[in-house]
Amino acid sequence: MDKKTAIKARRAHIINAALACFLEKGYNQTGIRDIARRAEISLGNLYNHFPSKKAVLIEIASMEEEEVEELITLLADYRNPERTLRRFLKVFTKACEDPDYVMLFFEIIGEAIRDKEISDLFIASHEKLVDALAGLLFAGQKAGTFHEQTDPREVAEIILDSLEGYGARAVLGMKTPRSGSKVLHDFLLKSILM
Amino acid sequence: MDKKTAIKARRAHIINAALACFLEKGYNQTGIRDIARRAEISLGNLYNHFPSKKAVLIEIASMEEEEVEELITLLADYRNPERTLRRFLKVFTKACEDPDYVMLFFEIIGEAIRDKEISDLFIASHEKLVDALAGLLFAGQKAGTFHEQTDPREVAEIILDSLEGYGARAVLGMKTPRSGSKVLHDFLLKSILM
Amino acid sequence: MDKKTAIKARRAHIINAALACFLEKGYNQTGIRDIARRAEISLGNLYNHFPSKKAVLIEIASMEEEEVEELITLLADYRNPERTLRRFLKVFTKACEDPDYVMLFFEIIGEAIRDKEISDLFIASHEKLVDALAGLLFAGQKAGTFHEQTDPREVAEIILDSLEGYGARAVLGMKTPRSGSKVLHDFLLKSILM
Amino acid sequence: MDKKTAIKARRAHIINAALACFLEKGYNQTGIRDIARRAEISLGNLYNHFPSKKAVLIEIASMEEEEVEELITLLADYRNPERTLRRFLKVFTKACEDPDYVMLFFEIIGEAIRDKEISDLFIASHEKLVDALAGLLFAGQKAGTFHEQTDPREVAEIILDSLEGYGARAVLGMKTPRSGSKVLHDFLLKSILM
DNA sequence: AATGAATGAGCCTTCATTCAT
DNA sequence: AATGAATGAAGGCTCATTCAT
Incomplete structure (x- = not known):
């Protein structure tokens, strides 16, 4: 049992080293040797x-x-759908503004385009998130605090796309409104809330 | 003059070959030799x-x-801002649904993350598009056919993000609404039009 | 005693796994891991x-x-030297036609060229066989059913070489007489029998 | 034209280096780097x-x-079929006794077993030799100096097998008759000549 | 402008073997 | 006897780029 734990720790250790490398140099520029060296492993x-x-x-x-x-x-x-939505916007925006997250996102998606195994993974987690957000939107409609929407999933996609886009732009160094994400949030909320 | 034209044609020829390679195998997986071979050049x-x-x-x-x-x-x-907007949505959506465009987009952005020279290029053309779209939104507001928006540029970003996201998802093989881009367009228009 | 038997069985088990690997992929292409995996041993x-x-x-x-x-x-x-010789030809030809035997032969000889330890083993068993066959030839001469030969060992070598060559060619996919080994046997017998 | 010659020379140079490596360490033990180093090439x-x-x-x-x-x-x-045959036996025996030839033979055949491309080459040259030798045997029969044989090709195979076997044994260090190849040649000739 | 030979660091991966448990 | 993690040299091969012609 102890041994198993140690091995899992090793794996995690390697993953961390790899992650650091990928963020630093990118997936393609990272050699297996870089990972091994960073993980202090042969x-x-x-x-x-x-x-x-x-x-x-x-x-x-x-x-x-x-x-x-x-x-x-x-x-x-x-x-309280509105409160939950606001909280989500805040939390997700913060995640999307993290340079590490953005870089990793593009590294992974860059591979996903030509690799079904990776894109499947990618799609699965995206779908889960869309479903959850759409679920909230639907609940909000039922509760009468959100506008009726033809397709909550589509709205969920738009929300995610615009938040992710906002984060990506921030990391890529594009001019971003001085007001930060407030304008974006307001626009989205205005389109959703009653 | 004739000579200059010939050289430009050569360049274009090489670019086309490179583009085909990048789309086929990805930028990193494409070797300079692949490009030369495809361009039938040494x-x-x-x-x-x-x-x-x-x-x-x-x-x-x-x-x-x-x-x-x-x-x-x-x-x-x-x-006629509304007509122009509708036309833009249609044209841009179509462009974004083109697998080649999506792949190229990710290939380029994948490099842009770690390369200022590329990201600057990328940003510049993006900014131009945002400005143009924001200009239209502003004109629409002035004309009284669009809602008043705190920040037209931000709305423009959202429109672009969601359209690009829509296209990317289509190419990555994610489930997309049977209704195609209509739902998306309707949502965006509803949030913009008076 | 029981323990010793168990260990011998293990060894035999490993040897079988290794043999299967060597035949399948060749000695050099077989890794120690392949053998262990096949033997279901660590x-x-x-x-x-x-x-x-x-x-x-x-x-x-x-x-x-x-x-x-x-x-x-x-x-x-x-x-009855002739009967024994005929029987030997039949049995040995059959062995030599076995693809496994041929492959193993070449795998081993391939290593033997540069490894005295292996070539000694190889030589030893070959010599034994030559001696035994030469012994039969000599007995046949004594009995008056075989031609007098200057050097029975040399004749024995020729017999073995041609039978092994015949088998090897069969396995390598060379055209072999439709008549199978009969022509070969007849030629050898004609040169040996009175 | 000059350039073409130079390149052919390079190829030959590399081949020589590779040959030396293969003979020295064997095909599998030779690394591409060894060849390059020996050829003094990158x-x-x-x-x-x-x-x-x-x-x-x-x-x-x-x-x-x-x-x-x-x-x-x-x-x-x-x-003069007999004279030609005797000459062939002498020349071919000498070739077969060359350690380099034997080693190369086994290196190549070792790969040929699992590689059709190589075995095809191998078979082709072998067949040519068999045909040529069978042709001579047939000519000798016609001329009345050789025994009638059911199948000259089969006899040719036996001749080649026994000569190659003789050479291989010499190189592998097996006891070989003090009389050298004379006994072998005599036996073969006795079976062939009238 | 055009050729392709030349460079050598770098790629990911596999190897036989050892060792602590 | 049994496990499989650990080692690091070596495997074949590709890379972007330079250079003499």
Whole structure:
């Protein structure tokens, strides 16, 4: 049992090292050796824990799902839809503004375009988030605090796209309104709230 | 003059070959040799036209600006803001649904994250488009056919983000509403039109 | 005693797994891990039974001696030299036509060229077989059913070489006479029998 | 034209280096780097001349065909079949006794077992030699100096097998008759000549 | 402008073997 | 006897780029 724990820790340790490398230099520019070196592990041993470089990326991509899980929990609170929505906007915007998150997002999506295994992972967690957000929108409509929408999922997509876009632009160094995300939030809320 | 034209044609020829490669295998997976082979040009000669692999990508990225130029022209028609907006939504959505466009977008942005030269290019053309769209929104407000918006640029960003996101999802194979882009357009229009 | 038997069984089990691997992928292409996996044994434990990959090959090479032993027993029947010779031709040809035998032969000889330990083993069993066959030839001469030969050992070598060559060609996919080994046997017998 | 010659020389130079390596350490034990170093060429440049390690081996294997060509020329002299046969035995035996030839033979055949491309080459040159030798045997029969044989090709195979076997044994260090190849030649001739 | 030979660092991965448990 | 994590050298091969012609 103790041994199993130690091995899991090793895996986590490697993943952390890999993540640091990917963020620093990008997935393609990171060599397996960089990861091994950073993890202070021998090259060969790395392959005892992960069968390939891609496997490491996949593990990292799956980890994102856990973060999504937290957001989903947040969105599941239907008692006061408006409050929950506002809270979600704040939390998700903050996540999206994190340069690490943005970079990782693009690293992963860059691979996902040509790799079904990765894109499936990516899609799955995105869908979960859309469903949860759409669920809240629907609850808000039922409660009469949100506008009636033809398709809550589509609105959810728009919300996510614009928040993610906002974050990406911030990281890419595009001019962003001085007012920060307030204008964006206001616009979205105005379109949703009664 | 004739000579200059010939050289420009060569460059264009190389760019086309490179573009095909990038779309087919991705920027990182494409070797300079692949490009030369596809352009039916010698490796050494390629370097007579472009100093590096990155230079080729940059040229391609700049070409996107031309496409943006067309959109901007379209957006400059303020006579009937609503009609222009509807037309823009249609045209831009179609562009965003093109798998080639999406792939290229991600290839370029993937490099842009860590390369200021590329990201500047990227930002510049994006800003132009945002400005043009914001201009139309402002004109619409003036004309009284669009809602008053605190910040037209922000709304413009949202429109672009959601359309680009819509296209990306289509290419990545995510479930997309059977109704196509109609729901999305309707939502956006509803939030904008008086 | 029981324990010793168990260990021998393990060794035999490993040897079988290794043999299967060597036949399937070749000695050089087979990794120690492949053997361990096939034997359903751990990598480390394999080293408790064999000190190296070469040791496994050597054990397999030695096993061939046992097969030779059977042939030698067969050849020891001097009562009717012609009948024994005919029987030997039949049995040995069959063995030589076995793709597994041919492949193993070449795998082993391929290593033997540069490894005295292996070539000694190889030579030893070959010499035994030559001696036994030469013994039969000599007995046949004495009995007056075989031609007088200057050097029975040399004739024995020719017989073995041509039979092994015949088998090898069959496995390598060379055109082989439709008549099978009959023509070969007839030629050899004609040169030997009175 | 001059350039073409230079490149051919490079290729030949690399082949020689590779051959030396293969003979010294064996095909599998030789690294591409060993070849490059021996040829005093950079690793990458080697790949400008040969697409893979196997391609180098194949080129070497094809070179053997040239040696076979000489033997075939020799065998084509039907004026005095017995004299030609005796000459062939002498020349071919000498070739087969060359340690380099034997080693190369086994290196190549070792790869040929699992590689059709190589085995095809191997088979082709072998068949040519068999045909040529069978042709001589047939001519000898016609001329009345050789025994009638059911199948000259089969006899040719036996001759080649026993000569190659003789050479291989010599190189592998097996006891060989003090009389050298004379006994072998005598036996073969006795079975063939009238 | 055009060629493709030349460079050598770098790529991901596999290897036989050892060792602590 | 049994496990599989750990080692790091070596495997074949590709890379963007330079250079002599």
